[in-house]
Amino acid sequence: MSFKTEAFVLQAKDWRKADRLYELFTPQEGVIHAVLRSAAKPTSKLAGHMLPFSKVRIMIGRGRMDHLAGAAVIKDYANIRTDLKLMSLAAAIVELLLKDKSSENKHLEYLQVEKIFELLNDQNINFEQKLVLVRVFLWKYLSIAGWQPELDNCLFCHKDMNIEQAGQYLPGRGIICLEHKESSYLPINAELLVFLRSINELDFEEFIKINISDKTKKEWRKISQAYYQAVFDQPSQALKILPYA
Ligand SMILES: [Zn+2]
Incomplete structure (x- = not known):
C-alpha cells in the first residue's frame, strides 16, 4: 500500500549501509519515519529534494517500515x-x-x-x-x-x-x-x-x-x-x- 502526502522534512540521518532515515511531519499522522533506500549514492535524485526544513510532496510505501517512493519540493525555505x-x-x-x-x-x-x-x-x-x-x-x-x-x-x-x-x-x-x-x-x-x-x-x-x-x-x-x-x-x-x- 502506498499514499501521497505533504510533509515537512524535520531530520535525516544515515541508516544501515547506504540508506537514509527521514523524520517527517505530516498532517495525517504527525511525525513519521521513512527510509530512503540507497540515498547516499550520488545517483539518488530523491535525496536532493529532501533538505531539512523544506516542505515536500511525497509518496510513502507502507510496510514493516515506511519507505520513500517519491518526493518533490513544494517550498524549500532556503x-x-x-x-x-x-x-x-x-x-x-x-x-x-x-x-x-x-x-x-x-x-x-x-x-x-x-x-x-x-x-x-x-x-x-x-x-x-x-x-x-x-x-x-x-x-x-x-x-x-x-x-x-x-x-x-x-x-x-x-x-x-x-x-x-x-x-x-x-x-x-x-x-x-x-x-x-x-x-x-x-x-x-x-x-x-x-x-x-x-x-x-x-x-x-x-x-x-x-x-x-x-x-x-x-x-x-x-x-x-x-x-x-x-x-x-x-x-x-x-x-x-x-x-x-
Ligand atoms: Zn486562588
Whole structure:
C-alpha cells in the first residue's frame, strides 16, 4: 500500500549501509519515519529534494517500515538553511515536533508549522521578532495538541483572574492567584497574563507588532521553559540555547 502526502522534512540521518532515515511531519499522522533506500549514492535524485526544513510532496510505501517512493519540493525555505541563527530557531521547532509522540490527525498543528516556517523564512522580519514568534509557536502548538493551560480562573479556588492582576504559574497546569503563595510557583505579572491569553486568539503576524516589557519577556521565557518541561518531562535543549529575548 502506498499514499501521497505533504510533509515537512524535520531530520535525516544515515541508516544501515547506504540508506537514509527521514523524520517527517505530516498532517495525517504527525511525525513519521521513512527510509530512503540507497540515498547516499550520488545517483539518488530523491535525496536532493529532501533538505531539512523544506516542505515536500511525497509518496510513502507502507510496510514493516515506511519507505520513500517519491518526493518533490513544494517550498524549500532556503533562507532558513543559509543562516545559522535561523537554523537554531527552526531546530527548536523540530525538537518540539519530534517530542510529540501522538500520531493522530495533526491538520491544525500542520497549519501552524507551515505558518512559522513561512515567517522564519521571511527576510522582512528581524531575528528578535522571529525569536518571539518561535515561542508563540510553542504555546500555540502545545495548546492545540491538548496541553492548554488554564489562564482564566485560579486552579485552586476557581476565582476569576482579573487581567489587571498578577498571579503565579504552575507549570503545565495554569494560573494560581496570589492567595496561595508558594515559592515553587513562577511569578506571572499582569502584562504577561494578558499576553498569554492573547496567544491563542491572535495570528502570528500580530506578535511582530506587539511590544512587551523586558521584565515580562524574562518571565515569559522562564514559564515557557517550565511549560515545555512539564509537558515532555525534560528540558528543551533548543529553548536553553536561545537566551536572547
Ligand atoms: Zn486562588
